[in-house]
Amino acid sequence: MDSSAPPPPAPPPPAGPPRGARRRDRHGRGLRGPLAPPQVPISLSRSELFEDYVRESMERLERRWPQLIDVDFAVDEVPEGSPGEPGFPPGGGIPLGRVLPARQGGKSRIVIYRRPVEIRAKSRDDRAALVHEILIEQVAELLGLSPDAIDPRYDEE
Template sequence: MDAAARRRRRDRHGRGLRGPLSPPGLPLTRSRAQVFDEMVLDAVEHLERRWEDQLRGLEVAVEDVPPTDAPPQSPDPVPLGRAFPSTGALAARIVVYRRPLETRALDRRDLADLVQDVVTEQVAELLGLSPEAVDPGYGLAGED
């Protein structure tokens, strides 16, 4: 084996190639976007346990930022999420905006609570109910 082939397989100390610190799939290798997507899915699953029939066919999407031409649905100038009722062949849809939520959260647990509240608010809007009726724990996650 020549020196060039040996260098490609081993580092300068002869200990082997440097590789990832953890195998793919472990929490260390998940991006912030992947973690956020999982939080949204957990929030939807939490509500589906109670509202399975009403949420059948609901589409949920995550976008990084809201579009600039989106009309504000709340007094907050930057929307955290939007609900689109079903129209014709299009199913009802919820869009959650990742970056505005991440900037408001203090830590990962606070972000998960915010995501749960935003998803609850959007489902409540689609169902024509108050958020408290959709999820009795709405707004209480940060209180101890």
Template sequence: MPLSASRAENFRDLVQDSVERLERRWPQLADVDFVVLDVPGTQEETVPLGRAVSAEKGRPAQIVVYRRPVEIRTKNRDERALLVHEVVVEQVAELLGLAPESVDPRYGQE
């Protein structure tokens, strides 16, 4: 198995772990698609780590986490897991119209 495939799989696992932690408190997240993309498709001044897309007719809401920008900002798996969770919490908060601390009371404290 190529190294990049296993890194991508490990990253998806981190996102899934974060989603599962939040779904216990926010069951409506079961209707949201969580997606991992390597990089954002746009050339923005600051590279986003994730984004939230509201539901539209025929398409569920979606939260995207960008793997490469997160990996570049972290040194190891523990840091990566923390940053992934922060990104997921921030995007869920945006989608739900809440403060990140309301989505996960431990936000920013880990």
């Protein structure tokens, strides 16, 4: 053997990820498309889905009570402040919604609090029903009527 001969070339490194690492894209195709179309509820976040419940309920109530067109509906995460302050129910409970009357030419506003409602309702159907019930109660307070006058199906199981 000749000692002046160069050493044999090193074998090329293996292609792909290091040995032992797993790849999800084994065939190199990647994700072919979204898992669900954008209009399907699975692709909506929890807050977007909740806003849809409020929008659907609001539209149902506006069809029956056209004066609600001049009312703003909003969704907040949680109520500001702490129990015992104005705007909180007596007895230390957490409000699920709130009516803010109109000020100097502005619009009245009904606010629904998302997190307290989600905690109380376990399924999507329960959540949608609870949102509608809360909106009925807030609209009744705003208009000075009973909830049964706002929606005859109020408080039916």
